[in-house]
Structures are given as structure tokens and as C-alpha cells.
Amino acid sequence: MSIGNALRLRLYRECLRTRFLDEAHQKYIKQGRCQSMSHPATGQEAISAGITAALKPEDILYPSFRGFGDYLGRGTDMNALVAELMGRQGGVTRGVGGVHLGDRANNVHALAGCLGAALSLAAGSALAVKMRGERRVVIIHVGEGAFNTPDSHAMMNMAAIWDLPLVMIITNNQFVEFSYHDVHFPPNLDGVGCRADYYKIPNKRVDGNDVELVYSETLAIVDAARAGKGPALLEMVTCRIGGHYDADPLTYIDKELVDEWKRKDPVDQYETKLQAIGLADQAALEAIREVVKNEVDVAFKLALADKPPDPACLFDHVTEMDGAL
Amino acid sequence: MRKVKYMQALKEALREEMQRDSSVFLLGEDIQVSNLGVTAGLVEQFGKERVVDTPIHENAIVGAAMGAAMEGMRPVVEIMFSDFAFLAADNIINQVAQWRYITQGQFHVPLVIRMPTGGGFAYGPHHSQSTETHFFQTPGLLIAFPSTAADAKGLLKTAIRSNDPVLFLEHMLLCLENTEDEIPDGDHLVPFGKAAIRREGNDVTVVAFGAMVKQALIAAESLAGESVGVEVIDPRTIVPLDTRTIFASVAKTNRLVIVEESRLRGGLGAELAAQASTGDNFFLLDAPIERVAAPNIPVPCTSVLEGAYLPNAEKVIAAIRRTLAYRGN
Numbered sequence: 001m002s003i004g005n006a007l008r009l010r011l012y013r014e015c016l017r018t019r020f021l022d023e024a025h026q027k028y029i030k031q032g033r034c035q036s037m038s039h040p041a042t043g044q045e046a047i048s049a050g051i052t053a054a055l056k057p058e059d060i061l062y063p064s065f066r067g068f069g070d071y072l073g074r075g076t077d078m079n080a081l082v083a084e085l086m087g088r089q090g091g092v093t094r095g096v097g098g099v100h101l102g103d104r105a106n107n108v109h110a111l112a113g114c115l116g117a118a119l120s121l122a123a124g125s126a127l128a129v130k131m132r133g134e135r136r137v138v139i140i141h142v143g144e145g146a147f148n149t150p151d152s153h154a155m156m157n158m159a160a161i162w163d164l165p166l167v168m169i170i171t172n173n174q175f176v177e178f179s180y181h182d183v184h185f186p187p188n189l190d191g192v193g194c195r196a197d198y199y200k201i202p203n204k205r206v207d208g209n210d211v212e213l214v215y216s217e218t219l220a221i222v223d224a225a226r227a228g229k230g231p232a233l234l235e236m237v238t239c240r241i242g243g244h245y246d247a248d249p250l251t252y253i254d255k256e257l258v259d260e261w262k263r264k265d266p267v268d269q270y271e272t273k274l275q276a277i278g279l280a281d282q283a284a285l286e287a288i289r290e291v292v293k294n295e296v297d298v299a300f301k302l303a304l305a306d307k308p309p310d311p312a313c314l315f316d317h318v319t320e321m322d323g324a325l
Numbered sequence: 326m327r328k329v330k331y332m333q334a335l336k337e338a339l340r341e342e343m344q345r346d347s348s349v350f351l352l353g354e355d356i357q358v359s360n361l362g363v364t365a366g367l368v369e370q371f372g373k374e375r376v377v378d379t380p381i382h383e384n385a386i387v388g389a390a391m392g393a394a395m396e397g398m399r400p401v402v403e404i405m406f407s408d409f410a411f412l413a414a415d416n417i418i419n420q421v422a423q424w425r426y427i428t429q430g431q432f433h434v435p436l437v438i439r440m441p442t443g444g445g446f447a448y449g450p451h452h453s454q455s456t457e458t459h460f461f462q463t464p465g466l467l468i469a470f471p472s473t474a475a476d477a478k479g480l481l482k483t484a485i486r487s488n489d490p491v492l493f494l495e496h497m498l499l500c501l502e503n504t505e506d507e508i509p510d511g512d513h514l515v516p517f518g519k520a521a522i523r524r525e526g527n528d529v530t531v532v533a534f535g536a537m538v539k540q541a542l543i544a545a546e547s548l549a550g551e552s553v554g555v556e557v558i559d560p561r562t563i564v565p566l567d568t569r570t571i572f573a574s575v576a577k578t579n580r581l582v583i584v585e586e587s588r589l590r591g592g593l594g595a596e597l598a599a600q601a602s603t604g605d606n607f608f609l610l611d612a613p614i615e616r617v618a619a620p621n622i623p624v625p626c627t628s629v630l631e632g633a634y635l636p637n638a639e640k641v642i643a644a645i646r647r648t649l650a651y652r653g654n
Contacts, residue, residue, distance in 0.1 A: 093427065096427065100427045102431055103431070104431035110424060110427055110428045113419075114419055117388060117416060119385070120382070120387075120388025120391075120392065121391055121420070122392060123392060124388060124390055124393040124394075124396075124400075125392035127392070127393050128393035128394075128397060131350070131374065151385045151388065154384070155385065157382070158379075158380070161380070316429070317426050317428075318426050319489040320433070320489050321518075321565065
């Protein structure tokens, strides 16, 4: 399948938006000016960029908590997103939801802190879409740790029994929070996503650092799900270059493993490719980087100038009935 | 008006709401056959696409229902026994209840979780509990507990139309009773947050929940023979709780007894007793409050043991007498 140049530049730009936002977020956290936690997607940026480009606006995304590429790629406003991270009134949920934020207007669901909750929620949204005969796809993006929680069986089971338009993107980044796979998985498995074989759900391992491959493989199963072919799963293989979160002590990190993967950095390799095919030279790439850096800088400046949330709104939106019950 | 049994009233509510609104659908374990009987017959009328049997995945079933509710459907989930709701506690408490707030209204969860509940069959510790008090502490959930057929129908219809998530308790004794109540014709809705005064009296206020309403009425009838006027209040919904009606009654009677099948510690009586000691309510009482509740123990099997565990009319009468012992001071 051919990928046009406009799409190529979009894929590149979305990788950068994820990366630069993570960097700025962590900077402000280190300066003590930001309360929200950062779970940076360093080294994994191609996945959110690729999968969001494969969706139609009406498709429904249950996002990953790692990095904000899922939100940005769907069209969440950078300024409102950053204001939420910085706890300001202009935030997507006025500082109430924080990193749990959802963005209904862009069909991005909110994020549960107990990872694994989204698995059955996504299956249910796919059930609703199917019940109403809509040509929409539900896509859930989780890491291998969340995919390993008990409701993972239920999600795949329901998806297979009810033949749901559910696309499951499992990012395997070599780590589960502060430990390795030997804690979480039995030895000698053939991978993480192949658990879907039991349910006869088509699944495949994909190089998660090749943004065009992420895009094209996701598009294929999204289109199939939209056409009524049922659920499918992709295991995106990558590596988390940073820690689990901003204050991760990193004492357990295998430096050799990380260094090996740094050589396969998704942004670096895509810049090489874009130059090789003659789409952009160094100067053009640098210009795009400047635009994205500026977009992120402006967002943080606006957030810093914005007001903190007003405690008068504390009781809003608990239920439709007024006040706290 | 017609005479209808409690379980039939629940079924009518489900049928009417499913006929009225195509986004309403049922899911749960074995709801097509329906061992208890509430949903029996509905699959024949509405088909398997709207009466969906699920695998045994309580947490994931509630999660799936929430996912469907956020995308335009109005699911009514059955959890077969309210004890099993603990399997779904993560999704009920952390997700369903909180989502409107966390998303500041972008998403909401119009979901009803029906739970057959309560004891009286010697089914033991995992099929007899009254679990509503565990969810009582969770903001964002509405909790309904009808004691009559009319309220079963009216509250369930209101619950299904509500844009907030509702835990809907159906006491199994009431489901299996042969007594028929009068229910109004037509589109009968009962609002949340409005208690019903089941019996008027001037000497003591008895607030009772679910199947305990009947026990309170039996106690009241018995004491009427001794010229004691017992006012029985049925809150009908636990959240929101109609404390205005309750404390207006206490202002009249100056005595308060709360009867619940849930356990004493941290129960509904504990909440009402705390409210009775707060602010101007403090001055209403002429006697200490009595709480009639299950003891803080698991539910035992065997009728003799369960009978000792469960509150009943005798225990309510004893509690009322203790409040009356302060009369004249």
C-alpha cells in the first residue's frame, strides 16, 4: 500500500509531538511546577503516531497511559491537554481528571488508573457499535502489563464470542512497570499477543519502531474490523527507553538492552528514511522540529498564565442530580 | 390499578422500557432462562441480541456494560446475587461511579445493575448478603431498594431512564412471594429520593429498608394493640436518601429505630444515627436511637442459625420497647 507524502510528514510530526511534550512535561515536573505524573513514551512514539493515523474520526479509541500521542493523534487540543497536566481551569477537565482525561469530541475515552479496566470497557463499546450496526471500530491501546491482567481473557473471550469490531494494540516495550517479563510471563512463550490464538483472533507481531509499518498494519485490521471481519490484535514490539514514570529510580534498567534499542530509535530511523527517499532534507526536518517545539512551548506558557481550578466547582458532575448525594 | 406480584412488576418494567427505547438491552449470566425468574420470557419477546447471556465474568460484564453505556446504549446488567457484586467492585466503584466526575460530564454512564439480594433461604455466606452498604460509601452511584411491587416497577423504570448509574436491589424473598400489590396502570414511574410513609404513628419512627419494611409493619401492627403508634418509613432509595421525610417524622415522634438487613457496623443505621446527632436534629430525640441490623458476622447456613442472624419483627418490637422505656422522662 502506498503512503502519501502528506501522511509521511504527519507521522513524523506526531512522533515529535509525543516526544517533545513528554520532555517538556518532565522538565516542569522536575522544576516542581507540575503536579501530574509523566509516563513518558520515550522510544515508543511511533506506535501512537501510526495507530491514530489509521483511524477515522468516528472510530473510538481507548488510549494508552504512556505518553499523550494517542490523544494528540486524535486531535486533542495541545493547549487544553497541557493545561490539564498543569492543573489549570483551561484543562480538558478543568484540572479534575488530570492524566485520566478523556476527550469525547475526538472519541478518545478517559483512562482508568487501575490498568486493565479499559479492556472490558472497550469490548462493551464495540458491542454497542455492533448493536447499532454502525461502521465504526473500537481500538484499545495497552501495554503488555495491562494486557496480562485478568480481564484480558474476558475481553478477548467476549470479542470472539460476539464477533466484535475491536482492534487490540498491545505495546510490548520489554518492561512492566519496574520489572521484566520473567516476573509476569512464563518462560519460553512465543510472544505476548499470540495468547489471542486461543480465541482464534488473528494476531501478528509488528516492529513497533517502524512508524509506517505500524500505520499500515493497523490500517489493515481496522479496515477489516470495519467491514465486519471481527476482532484482531497487533503486538507492537518496542522498548521503553525511559523509566515507568518521571521519578523512576531506574536502578533495575538493563543498560545493554536499552542501548541496543536506542540504536533503533523510531524518530531517528524515520528521519533517515525521509531523507533517503528525498521527501525532506536536514533543514526541512529541523523546521518541523521547530514548529513542534514551539507548539509545546506555547502550550506550557499559556497554562502557566492560566488560573488554577476554582474549589467552587468541587461538587460539579458527580451525578446529574445537583451537588453531592 | 391491577394486582401484581413483585417479580412480575420487575419484568413489566423491563419489558415496557425495552419496548419504549431500543437502546435498552439486558445482559447477565443465564438471564435468558433466568433461574430466579425476573427476566424469564423476555428473550422470546426481544431476541438474543437484546437479552444477552454472558460468560462468567462479573467485572468484565459490568465493564462491557459501562463501555456500551458510554456509547449510546442503556444496558441493564444482572449480577445474579448481590454477593457477586464484589467480583465487579473495581468497575463499579473505580470506573462506573466516578466517570462522570473524572471526565467532568464528557462521558456519563446510564447503566442499571440489578442485584437479587438478601437472605432467608439458608443459602449461606455467598448467596445471602446485603451488600448495599459497601457501595453506599461510593459517590456517584444511585441505589434503589423497592419493598413493594408498585415501587419495584416504578423505581426500575426510573432507574433505566436515569442518566446516572443505579444499583437496583431486588430482595429475593420479595421476588418469590405470592402476595400481590396494587400497581397503577400506565407509565408508572417512582422518583428517586422520595420516601414512602407506609404507616402513620406518633410514638416512634421506624425507618426500614427492603424486606425489612414488612417486618417493621408486622411489629407496628402488633404494638398497635398496646396503643403504641409506630410510624414506618420506607426510604425506597438508599442514595439519594430522603432524610427530610425521615427527620420530619422524628420531629413528630422523638424516637428513632432503623431496621436493615445489612450489618450493624457502618450500616445505613449508622449513617442515620450520625445524622440524627448532627445540627438541629440533635434536639429531636427523647430516647437513644435503636439500630436493628445483622450482626458483624458472615451469614451462616441452616435456617436456625440464619434466623438468629437476620433481623425480624420480634427484634424490631424489642427495639421499639427499649425506646419507649424512656417515655415520661
